[in-house]
Every structure is written in C-alpha cells, then in structure tokens.
Amino acid sequence: MSAETTEAARPEPxxxxxxxxSERLVRMPVVLPLFTFLAVLVLWxxxxxxxxxxxxxxxxxxxxxxxxxxxDLPRWIAHIWATLRVALMGYGAAILISLPIAIGLAKSKLLxxxxxxxxxxxxxxxxxxxxxxxxxxxGTDDAPRVVITFxxxxxxxxxxMTTGLMATPAELIELSRSLxxxxxxxxxxxxxPYATPYIFSGLKISITLAVxxxxxxxxxxxxxxxxxxxxxxxxxxxxxxxxxxxAILVAMSLILFQAVSLIQRLFFPWSLPKAAK
Amino acid sequence: xxLVKDAISFEGVGQTFLAxxxxxxxxxxxxxxxxxxxFVAVLGPSGCGKSTLLRLTAGLIAPTQGRVSVFxxxxxxxxxxxxxxxxxxxxxxxxxxxxxVVFPAKHMRGRVDDKDREQAxxxxxxxxxxGFEKRLPGELSGGMQQRVGIARALFLNPDILLMDEPFSAxxxxxxxxxxxxxxxxxxxxxxxxxFITHSIPEAVLLADRVVVMSARPGSVIADLPxxxxxxxxxxxxxxxxxxDYMAHLRGLLIHREVA
Numbered sequence: 399m400s401a402e403t404t405e406a407a408r409p410e411p412x413x414x415x416x417x418x419x420s421e422r423l424v425r426m427p428v429v430l431p432l433f434t435f436l437a438v439l440v441l442w443x444x445x446x447x448x449x450x451x452x453x454x455x456x457x458x459x460x461x462x463x464x465x466x467x468x469x470d471l472p473r474w475i476a477h478i479w480a481t482l483r484v485a486l487m488g489y490g491a492a493i494l495i496s497l498p499i500a501i502g503l504a505k506s507k508l509l510x511x512x513x514x515x516x517x518x519x520x521x522x523x524x525x526x527x528x529x530x531x532x533x534x535x536x537g538t539d540d541a542p543r544v545v546i547t548f549x550x551x552x553x554x555x556x557x558x559m560t561t562g563l564m565a566t567p568a569e570l571i572e573l574s575r576s577l578x579x580x581x582x583x584x585x586x587x588x589x590x591p592y593a594t595p596y597i598f599s600g601l602k603i604s605i606t607l608a609v610x611x612x613x614x615x616x617x618x619x620x621x622x623x624x625x626x627x628x629x630x631x632x633x634x635x636x637x638x639x640x641x642x643x644x645a646i647l648v649a650m651s652l653i654l655f656q657a658v659s660l661i662q663r664l665f666f667p668w669s670l671p672k673a674a675k
Numbered sequence: 676x677x678l679v680k681d682a683i684s685f686e687g688v689g690q691t692f693l694a695x696x697x698x699x700x701x702x703x704x705x706x707x708x709x710x711x712x713x714f715v716a717v718l719g720p721s722g723c724g725k726s727t728l729l730r731l732t733a734g735l736i737a738p739t740q741g742r743v744s745v746f747x748x749x750x751x752x753x754x755x756x757x758x759x760x761x762x763x764x765x766x767x768x769x770x771x772x773x774x775x776v777v778f779p780a781k782h783m784r785g786r787v788d789d790k791d792r793e794q795a796x797x798x799x800x801x802x803x804x805x806g807f808e809k810r811l812p813g814e815l816s817g818g819m820q821q822r823v824g825i826a827r828a829l830f831l832n833p834d835i836l837l838m839d840e841p842f843s844a845x846x847x848x849x850x851x852x853x854x855x856x857x858x859x860x861x862x863x864x865x866x867x868x869x870f871i872t873h874s875i876p877e878a879v880l881l882a883d884r885v886v887v888m889s890a891r892p893g894s895v896i897a898d899l900p901x902x903x904x905x906x907x908x909x910x911x912x913x914x915x916x917x918x919d920y921m922a923h924l925r926g927l928l929i930h931r932e933v934a
Contacts, residue, residue: 567765569759569761569763569765570765570767572730572733572735573765573779573782575735575753576734576754576755576757576759577753577755577779577782577783578752578754578755578783579782579783583782583785587781587782588782591767592767594769666769668769669769
C-alpha cells in the first residue's frame, strides 16, 4: 500500500487537504499524553504552592521527588524486588493453575456446570478481607502473599482462557475430528493458538491485578516491599516518601503491562487486532 | 482402481437432533447414491439438512435412522479419507499458506516431513497460489483463502471431496471463477464430489447431477442429471434448454418451500 502511494502519483504539498491543529495532535500518540501528564504535574506543583497545601495532605511533585531520597538505592531495590517477586510468583501460579482449569471448562460441559459457580463464589470473596485470615493460616513468609496475589489475578485468566478456548470455529474442531487426531493436539494445535488473543487480554488485566495483590498482602504482614514501605511511611506521617512509593508502584504496573503487550507483539503479532498492527 | 458404483450411499437416512426446544428432525427418509468420481450438487433451502448429509458422510455424526456407507462399508466414525471444504475457509490465522495446507499431516501425525512439504507446494501450485506459500491468511483475499481451504482438503489426496457451500461467502465474480477452477481441478484429478449449495446456476454449472432437497425435515424431492456436456464455460447456461432446466429446479425449490 505504502509502496504504491510513494511510487505512483504523490500529491503536491499544495494539493493536500489542510490539516487542523487538533487533527495533527491526534496523530501524535506519544507526545500528546506526555504533554497532558506534564501539564498535570505543573498544575499540581503550582496549586500546592499557591494554596500552601500541607505536604501530609498533598505534597507537591517536587516534595515527592525528595521522598525518593528517604532511603538509599539498595533499600529501594530490596523493596521493589520483594513486591515484584511476589507479584510475579502469584501471577505465574495463576497462569499455571488457570490453564488446566480453563481447558477442563472448555472441553467438558459437565465440569463447567459443576465448577463455574464455585469459581464465581471464589471471585466474589473480597481478597482484602481474606488476606489476614490467609496470613494466619499460612504464616508470614512468601507463601501467603503469593496465595493472595494468585487469588486476585486468577479469575480473569480463567474466564479469558475459557472464552478463548471455546471461540475456536466449529469447523476446525470437525476437521480435527475427521483427521482422528489425538485430543491433546486439538488443544495444542487448534484451540490454544486460537485462544491467544483472549489469553493475552486476560494476561494484561491480571498482571496489574497481581501487583495489587502483592501490595495488599504487604499491607497485612510484611517487613519489606513497596506496600509495606507505603504503610510504614504513612504511619510516620512521611507522606512525600509514601507518594514516592506509590509512583514506583504505578511505574511497576505500567512496565509489567507493557512487557506483556510486548511479548504479544513480538511473538504473536497475528493475534493483535487489525487496527493495532 | 476400477470405477465402482456407490462411492457414497444413503439408505433411508433420518437424523433427529435434541435441540433445547425439543427434538428437531433435520433429515427424513433420505436415500441417495453417488457413483465414484461423480460430481453431485445438493440443492436446497437454508436449514434443510444439507450440511447434515455432509457431516454424516464424514462420520462426524451418526444417523439416527438408516445407514450411510462409503465404498460399500458403513460409516462408523470419523474418516480421514474424505476432504472437507467449509463455507468459510476456516484457516489457521497464525499459520502461513504452506503450514495451513500441511496441517492435516501435522495434526494427524504430530510432525511434517519433506515429502509432506513437497506435496503441499505441488497442491498450492495446482490451486494457483504459487508464490504465496509464506503469506498469512489475513493477507489473502477471500477467494485466495478458499483456494487454500481447497488445497488443505486435497492434501491427503482423498477420493471423496465434501464441499459445504464453499463459495457462498465470496463475491459473484470470484464465485464464478472459483467454480471453473474447481472443475479444472476435478477434471485433472477426478474425485467424488458432494457439493452443497443453494445457488441453482452454481449447481447446474458444476454438477453431473443435481439433488433437490425439501425444507426441514429435509428429504430428496428430485434427483436430476444435468443435460450439459463438458467442458463447460460462461455461456453453457445461456441455451434455452438450460434456462428451462434451471426454471424447473427453481419451481421445485419454491413450490416446496411454500408448501
């Protein structure tokens, strides 16, 4: 398409329709949100200074920046790694456990009828409320934190995987049956690849939920981690450093989300919606 | 192999499904025979159980009454000696043309050897897609996708080709071109073809024989040889004789649908 337009009649600049400023801004997918973000920061900074807002209510961005200096870099890394490790372990567990369950739900109507209501009940349990109970039952090491993270990130994965596995065109399942292929190949060569777009939408939702799960578990019982750091800082009324912790959590969620998107773009480009290519 | 009669035979076949709303009779008392290497078009209104005939032949479902046989043996399960072409090409969107065509081998045996790839490339060339082996289905037009679907069905060199309204999702021009393409393939390598369609011109242009089905429960209301020699071209249907023949088929379809 692009080759044709460059080689064939390329319109003279004068012939091109006039593009308004707002249209030109729409075509800048990175610049525009960055600009908005900076504008918010400037407004925030100016607002807190003009109205002399105390920093324990809303610290200015410049005060938050000093909050990063509250602890040294190795300590930050230790906190970040503690949260990241729990989030990734819980996320990994959620993936490993949801996959066989999703295959069972997709393949067997009986299992789906029997198990699905139970899954909905588990999903309806407020994880924040169960967290203290889980900590008491499982102790205070990584295990309860991973379980809490797992619980919060598991359900969207099961739902998206099951939906994806069932979205395979019936004709391909018939083709598979007419070839008398073993069941496992129907799953690995047809159903799972077909489910890839669905699986990735679940993976993207769950990765940010996993970070939430890790933080919630640190609120309840931890001596390390960004969640712990925020709670500790607020209890000491050191709000700027609590905000710094929050900023790190936001960055962590964003980076993890983008990492999942990148894996999809690199290894499964055909599974992206047409417009995103 | 000497030509045998009765490549496919239906004897008093009935098919009742258990739908949510109650039992649903799709087929009733269907008796029908396809000779080897015969091209038979099955013509009927929507929902008359045409596709059920095809699935019965492939052994994907078992008849609730009567008997379906292929080459004299009752069909008692899915069989891999039939090639199926679906209404939509239903290709694997992540696999290129060649991977889609060798898919039957990969799916049956779990691996693909050089001989399979060679066979795939030969078939891809036969359906006119040489040079497109590494393209993804999303990069192909609807007609090209359906050529890949046909190539996949031909890959295991089946003697029976089951086609379920294969060109109905294509635009009119492509549809005609694909019909002639199919005839060319069929003449180069004869197969028993059961071609499901609801288009009268398509059925008449392609088939040796047209089987007309009634609305649900589907049964055979006419079984007429097509009075037209081969090879055929765009002008074959323009004779008054063929116009009368098609009008007759139309009458059969409309009359039954109203009644």
